[in-house]
Amino acid sequence: MSADVPEWPTGLAAALADAMAAGAAAGGAFSTARSAALDAAEAFPGEECDLLDASGLARAYVPERLGGVAGGLPELLSALREVARRDVTVAVAHGKTFLGSVSTWVAGTEDQQRALARLVTDENAVVAWGLTERGMGSDLLAGNLTATPEPDGTWRITGEKWPINNATRGRLICVLARTDPAGGPRGFSLFLIDKSALPEGAWEPLPKEPTHGIRGADISGLRLRDAPVPADALVGGVGDGLGIVLRALQLTRTLCAALSLGAGEHALRLVADFAVERALHGTRLALLPLARRVLGRAAASLALADAAALLGGRSAHGLPGEMSAVSATVKAGVPWIVQQAIDDLAELLGARGFLTEQHADGMFQKLERDHRIVAVFDGSTAVNRSLLISQFPLLARLIRKGSYDATGLAAVTGGAPLPELDPAALRLVSRTGCSIVQAVPDTAERITALAAAGELPPRAAELAALLAERTGALADAMAELPPTGRNAPAAAFAVARQFEACFAGAAALHLLAVPCAADRAVVLTAALERCLELLVPGHQAPSDAFEPLVTPLVQPVEEPVR
Amino acid sequence: MSDITDAPATADATEVRAWLRECVATYVRLPAEDIDENLPLSEYGLDSVYVLSLCADIEDRYGIEVEPTLLWDHPAIGPISEALAPLLAAR
Structure with a gap:
């Protein structure tokens, strides 16, 4: 059954996690004390990059056929996210080599590609x-x-x-x-x-x-x-520079989600640990309903962003012609969703969220600063929203038609091995819109049927119907905007944000529609709930909507000894 | 862009030119008759990235595949229409 579920590749990420944990445990590379000291001194994390070199991260920057790892863009996303969970600065410092190389993968000759692949994989050349x-x-x-x-x-x-x-x-x-x-x-x-x-x-x-x-x-x-x-x-x-750069950016913008997800997961772990330790009012912070709500909502935000990143990364392989829409959506939407989670978590942490030497060597305030730069890289959020807005007329028409690339979408949302990434198939502008969003009504119907058959929680069906309704309303809002050549009005940016939330919710919806384990269905349902909160002002999530995500975060927790 | 989603049965450079004029006029919010067919679209504020969405409009209306860089190589309505003519004829 699990073979049918699209999952993150974990091979390289697991090896990196082990290597980083070993370094941190020895008080060396990736220890929180060292991360804090490097940050305070504005010093380059050289030992950390050496450790990643030794663990083979550079092979994730190179296409498989040239000696790189097998999992393509999702594998790279997964690996870089693992690094960002420890230290966003290191992920940014090391991951840049993919950005420097990607134009060559998109447009280089065979000889150019082989020569660069050799430098990156054999010599860990920084690009x-x-x-x-x-x-x-x-x-x-x-x-x-x-x-x-x-x-x-x-x-x-x-x-x-x-x-x-x-x-x-x-x-x-x-x-x-x-x-x-x-x-x-x-x-x-x-x-x-x-x-x-x-x-x-x-x-x-x-x-x-x-x-x-x-x-x-x-x-x-x-x-x-x-x-x-x-x-x-x-x-x-x-004269081909602009076209190559715009296509290369479709891959690097999608990859930026790894930095956001890693930062968000780091924040959630830090605050959950704090909530377990912190005694107040004769109990533990982690046992207070308000704290649990904040932790659960943050976890749901991350699950929503995770779904968007997973299907975004897989789209580069399965729906490459749609990456002009997908990459702009992921690049603007994922950091936006994750930043809200980090902001909410910061409130729970209180003053410790700002102190540079308290609670895990001040790692929270560091990741909070580090994460803000993700919204600026590779085209700011405003630049990406403009790109998305420029595609609204076609996207609105295709949502209303309900037409999408069913074969491509099945490759992205199914469990079969992904086709290898073909950079030549990346298009400057999508011809088929954004199938992930356009297929929402059809997938919502499948969710309804699965819920009726008892295979999904009833709430999943309610949320699916709501998302389908909001997707239709979104198309109307997009179509009503006057087409613009540049300088889109502020109202258009608000609609772009809705599209991003809708895309993330659609990703969770497609993942729910494939047979999956019950605990995964619970997480994806909570992600959908969070999506509706973002889409619908005043959306009332049931009081226990995010609670199932809290328990695994704060186990074990006991009342303090009085 | 427009509510017209069905490609016209026949289309030549003249038809495309008139339709593109209307498209551009809508984008830049000017009367169609004020759009100069030989002025680069960038002069109307349709920069090199925004002009790509015009490519998507063309593909959607005429059911043809257009290499988006065609709009970079032919930066005004007149030249674009000429460049599209053989693609339309081959439909």
Whole structure:
């Protein structure tokens, strides 16, 4: 039965968890004291990255056919989330190599892919991704770093990229460079530059920028001065840069969910442990109804975000043509949902949530700061919501039609092995909309039937019907918005948030519709309940809606000895 | 975009041009007659990412597959219509 259930791959994540636990237990890498000290000193987590190198994390950045791990994007999400559960800063510092490499997987030649795969897997080469420049904001076409062709087919590159994660530590950096002085969507190209092959004086690092969160990460920049770059550094064709970057971002934006989920789970664990320890009013915090409600709701938020991330990651393999919609939704929605959980948990922790040396070496305030940056990476929440809004006219039409890619959706929501990720199948704009959302009414009917047959709790059927109704209302709200070329109105952003919640709820719904163990059905039902809270102002969840998620978090808990 | 979801039985560059004009006019909230067919769409605020949604509209209306970069290579309504003509003829 469980073979039919789509699950997170756990092989690499489990190996990483063991290695990190061993390091922490010895008071070394990944111990809370060390994480706190590195954060306070704004020092790079070098030993931590070495430990991850030794545990094979880099193989998750490389396609399977080039020597990478087998599980594709879900495996990478699962592995990076495991790291983020311990320390978001380390996950950001190490995971960047995937971002630097992904353009080559999307558009590189076979030779380019093999050469990069070898550097990443055999030498743990650090690869940065240089898109942004000072003063250009999120506009990919505002960059001034320029590549000029030489008569012999090589290139000369001059300009700056900033602020860039691992710009200084990275041996390689993939840069978006202007190749047509006039710019425009065909005016930019990608180059994978090996800094170690550049002559002295052709490049210099720009200083590390102090940051509010991820303080230890190498957030710096790179200045190139007439840097000579070989012909085979060009990734894709001249003028293909924007299209490659937009498709690469579909994968990296989805991956950002791993950072959010890890941070959220870290927060939940810290606060649950605190609630078990904390004695007050002659009892334990974990036994007070209000505290239990907060813990349970946070757990349900994380279960909802987990469902969105799981089906989002699987969509890259099973519904690659829809990733323009899916990735923007996941990138905006998951950090939004998780941030609310972290905010609620912070209230339960009270003052300890702000103290840097109390309760687990101040890990909560660190993860809280670290998590805020996730909403900024790879296009801010506003950028991703704009991308989503630009697709509203088609999405609204397809929700109303109820049409979707049934074959692709079955690959994403079923338990059969996923097809290998085919970057060539990623499209700049989805033709079939977002099947996960469009299929809500059909899947809701299946849930109703399963509940009638006693295979799911009756509440699941009620929630499924509510979600189907809200999905229809969402399509109406999307269709009523005036189409916009840019500068979407504030009302459109509120509708985008609803779409994100609806997508996450839809993901939980599809997972509920496949035969699963009873405890999984309970968690997914609670996730749906949380989704309806987000979608419907004033939605009244039953008082015990989240309670089943609390018990496993706070066991064992006893009344304090008086 | 519009409520018209069924592709017209026949479509040529002229029909596409008129329909695109209306699309763009709706996006930028101007009368269709004020839309210049030879002015780059970016001049109307349809940037390189937003113009991709126009590609989805075209595919949905005419039931054809359009490589989205066609709208980058042909940045105004007139050239887009010419580039779409062979795709429409091959339907």
